[in-house]
Amino acid sequence: MSMRFKLAFIGFGVVGQGLTEILLEKKDMLAEKYDFHYVVVAVSDIMKGSVYDENGLNMGEILSLVKADKKLDEYPSGMKDMDSLATIKDTNADTIIEVTFTDVKTGEPALTHIKAALNAGKNVVSTNKGPVVKQVMDLLKLAEKNNVFYGFEGVVLAGTPVLNLAEYTLAGNKITGFKGILNGTTNYILTRMEEGMSYDDALKKAQELGYAEADPTGDVEGLDALGKVVILSNVVLGKNIGWKDVERKGIAGITIEDVEQAKAEGMRWKLIGSAEIQKDGSLKAKVWPQKLPLSDPLAGVNEAINALTFDTDELGPVTVVGPGAGRRETGFSLLIDLLNMNRKLSE
Numbered sequence: 280m281s282m283r284f285k286l287a288f289i290g291f292g293v294v295g296q297g298l299t300e301i302l303l304e305k306k307d308m309l310a311e312k313y314d315f316h317y318v319v320v321a322v323s324d325i326m327k328g329s330v331y332d333e334n335g336l337n338m339g340e341i342l343s344l345v346k347a348d349k350k351l352d353e354y355p356s357g358m359k360d361m362d363s364l365a366t367i368k369d370t371n372a373d374t375i376i377e378v379t380f381t382d383v384k385t386g387e388p389a390l391t392h393i394k395a396a397l398n399a400g401k402n403v404v405s406t407n408k409g410p411v412v413k414q415v416m417d418l419l420k421l422a423e424k425n426n427v428f429y430g431f432e433g434v435v436l437a438g439t440p441v442l443n444l445a446e447y448t449l450a451g452n453k454i455t456g457f458k459g460i461l462n463g464t465t466n467y468i469l470t471r472m473e474e475g476m477s478y479d480d481a482l483k484k485a486q487e488l489g490y491a492e493a494d495p496t497g498d499v500e501g502l503d504a505l506g507k508v509v510i511l512s513n514v515v516l517g518k519n520i521g522w523k524d525v526e527r528k529g530i531a532g533i534t535i536e537d538v539e540q541a542k543a544e545g546m547r548w549k550l551i552g553s554a555e556i557q558k559d560g561s562l563k564a565k566v567w568p569q570k571l572p573l574s575d576p577l578a579g580v581n582e583a584i585n586a587l588t589f590d591t592d593e594l595g596p597v598t599v600v601g602p603g604a605g606r607r608e609t610g611f612s613l614l615i616d617l618l619n620m621n622r623k624l625s626e
């Protein structure tokens with residue numbers, strides 16, 4: 280029997296709006312092809328305000344308000360001023376889309392949001408890395424205990440499917456390790472350096488294009504990639520590691536001379552996040568700049584594109600290449616989760 284999900288957005292920035300566009304444009308296709316039916320009952324954003332209508336909101340109108348920089352209070356009906364926790368607990372939503380900003384040190388406020396939702400017996404889909412880095416196994420257990428779904432495909436490589444690929448499509452393989460280009464900003468910088476640009480100019484260009492933050496430390500020092508190595512190690516390789524278990528070096532020390540020399544050797548520098556299960560069962564995990572031969576599939580991945588190679592026992596290396604960020608690209612990762620949820624809960 281098909282169900283109609285009642286969705287609530289917690290946070291309504293770039294990614295929340297990206298998913299909304301996809302849901303609106305593909306509504307008929309999602310119903311016909313995947314038997315996925317939904318209504319959005321609430322949106323709660325700390326800056327944009329909040330609105331709740333148990334019968335469903337007109338999301339086209341919500342998008343227009345937000346795009347015109349107006350507050351959700353101007354929506355003509357519904358209840359206003361419900362904060363994130365009230366929206367999670369006190370509405371008729373059955374599925375919470377958690378897309379607030381990421382804090383990988385504490386996981387907050389997303390961790391509190393996700394726990395509250397799972398404890399209230401509500402499904403969660405989220406692109407937020409923080410809670411996954413901090414407590415993924417606890418959250419998955421909590422979801423299981425409450426008989427609900429927790430999906431987070433977008434926390435690594437956005438909508439380019441890697442977590443689902445490992446769990447479902449590659450099921451039956453032993454995955455013994457991975458290596459990947461897990462950060463688009465640093466790959467963009469290295470690509471420009473390959474064309475002769477200095478590190479400083481390439482970083483400036485990445486900032487102008489909105490890839491790098493004003494404070495680029497998280498990207499160039501490899502912290503963002505490190506979070507993803509922790510997630511992949513725990514979720515795909517079944518380990519239980521934290522920040523301190525990953526060796527790390529960023530790309531700030533790479534000079535144009537290093538890049539030229541690699542070129543002369545038929546090699547290319549990439550910032551690689553990797554982990555490998557050792558013979559004794561321990562894990563060797565790191566984020567480190569590496570010179571790859573041009574024959575390596577990762578060496579051919581340029582610009583802000585990401586890629587990940589899984590080492591499998593049946594197929595050897597399997598590589599997936601695609602976007603690792605972006606409005607619709609990350610919004611789409613939530614659609615992957617929603618469709619999976621629909622499949623699981625309709626069984």
Ligand SMILES: NC(=O)c1ccc[n+]([C@@H]2O[C@H](COP(=O)([O-])OP(=O)(O)OC[C@H]3O[C@@H](n4cnc5c(N)ncnc54)[C@H](OP(=O)(O)O)[C@@H]3O)[C@@H](O)[C@H]2O)c1
Pocket residue numbers: 289290291292293294295323324325326327363378379380381388406407408433434437603604605606609
């Ligand atoms: N953009 C990407 O390409 C991408 C890729 C992969 C993963 N992600 C992850 O996806 C999530 C969403 O990203 P985004 O690009 O959409 O970020 P964003 O544009 O900054 O949107 C986040 C929104 O959530 C709001 N918010 C923060 N705390 C809140 C709270 N306690 N209650 C309600 N609303 C709250 C923010 O308000 P303020 O404006 O006040 O902060 C903002 O409007 C992040 O965790 C990000 O790391 C993004």
